[in-house]
Amino acid sequence: MKIGALTGGGDCPGLNAVIRAVVRTNANRGGTTIGFLEGWRGLVENNSVELTAEGTDDIIARGGTILGSSRTNPFKDDAGIGKVLETIQSSGVDALIAIGGDDTLGVAHRLNSEHGINTIGIPKTIDNDLSSTDVTFGFDTSINVVMEAVDRLRTTAESHRRVMVIETMGRHAGWITCFSGVSTAADYFLIPEEKPDLDYMCQLLKRRRQNGKMYGIVIVSEGVELPSADGFVTQDAELDEFGHVKLGGVGEIVAELIERRTGIETRVVTLGHLQRGGAPSAYDRVLGTRLGVHAARLAHEGRFGQMVSLRGTQITSVALGDAVGEMRTLEPEFMEEAREFFT
Numbered sequence: 001m002k003i004g005a006l007t008g009g010g011d012c013p014g015l016n017a018v019i020r021a022v023v024r025t026n027a028n029r030g031g032t033t034i035g036f037l038e039g040w041r042g043l044v045e046n047n048s049v050e051l052t053a054e055g056t057d058d059i060i061a062r063g064g065t066i067l068g069s070s071r072t073n074p075f076k077d078d079a080g081i082g083k084v085l086e087t088i089q090s091s092g093v094d095a096l097i098a099i100g101g102d103d104t105l106g107v108a109h110r111l112n113s114e115h116g117i118n119t120i121g122i123p124k125t126i127d128n129d130l131s132s133t134d135v136t137f138g139f140d141t142s143i144n145v146v147m148e149a150v151d152r153l154r155t156t157a158e159s160h161r162r163v164m165v166i167e168t169m170g171r172h173a174g175w176i177t178c179f180s181g182v183s184t185a186a187d188y189f190l191i192p193e194e195k196p197d198l199d200y201m202c203q204l205l206k207r208r209r210q211n212g213k214m215y216g217i218v219i220v221s222e223g224v225e226l227p228s229a230d231g232f233v234t235q236d237a238e239l240d241e242f243g244h245v246k247l248g249g250v251g252e253i254v255a256e257l258i259e260r261r262t263g264i265e266t267r268v269v270t271l272g273h274l275q276r277g278g279a280p281s282a283y284d285r286v287l288g289t290r291l292g293v294h295a296a297r298l299a300h301e302g303r304f305g306q307m308v309s310l311r312g313t314q315i316t317s318v319a320l321g322d323a324v325g326e327m328r329t330l331e332p333e334f335m336e337e338a339r340e341f342f343t
């Protein structure tokens with residue numbers, strides 16, 4: 001069997017562990033693997049490299065993706081998808097394994113359901129916002145990056161008696177913010193799933209100061225909608241090929257507001273792409289490896305149109321059609337528990 005693999009959308013730590021596992025599992029069954037470069041663009045432009053078990057054996061510790069990534073949407077026009085179909089034919093791949101988030105997997109689903117292509121999906125994103133899987137790899141590394149950054153910011157915040165506002169990624173889901181907020185004992189955090197109560201936040205920061213805690217830590221999701229900001233705060237008016245806005249900048253507004261309302265000197269740090277960079281955690285390496293092994297096995301069993309998924313401790317699979325199109329926002333109980341500390 002010849003498998004073509006690709007990584008699409010925002011990169012995340014653990015992608016190389018998946019690639020290594022797909023290549024090895026396929027090789028163990030006599031198969032060969034090629035990697036299409038830069039997501040779906042690699043199929044539009046027929047750009048691929050050969051992947052061998054030997055050549056990919058030590059990539060597990062590397063962040064990013066050796067295949068490169070992009071947010072190319074081949075369904076944006078008929079020409080794009082025509083080229084993808086031509087590449088699949090000319091390269092002789094029997095199965096396509098797409099490693100990506102909702103957009104990349106949505107393309108894999110349409111290729112399978114509308115064009116009969118043998119696709120299998122592997123879910124990834126630091127945002128942890130995909131339905132049909134309990135955890136996405138990349139998330140664990142990302143929250144540890146935020147945790148380490150906040151631990152460092154705490155010492156300088158304390159020295160200068162400041163409030164430090166940290167803006168996190170995660171699009172419209174508060175997973176990164178909530179998990180990093182709980183793990184760093186942040187004074188308050190704002191997530192996209194809830195209407196921000198800015199009055200309460202400012203009162204809390206003032207009360208804590210009066211009670212002797214002379215600094216504050218506030219974590220803000222990039223996707224929080226502020227009543228004063230008239231919708232999401234975005235970097236510019238540009239949309240990506242899948243129609244998503246580029247979020248970013250809400251932390252600045254929250255910091256200004258805190259300083260104005262509380263009189264406490266406040267600084268902001270936007271962690272941005274640091275959250276996606278660097279070596280994957282052990283958890284993400286193992287989860288990525290397991291998903292890659294199971295995706296290649298599915299291909300050899302001829303079970304296409306599926307996405308591998310983590311349920312509890314087991315790797316299972318779900319129909320791609322059921323897995324895409326629905327965002328998994330932060331489960332409310334995590335915030336209910338966190339609120340015990342917002343007093």
Ligand code: F6P
Nearest residue numbers: 010125126127169170171247276
């Ligand atoms: O989906 C992953 C993610 O990192 C989001 O958290 C963030 O909003 C977005 O990608 C940033 O995308 P880009 O790398 O295109 O700026």
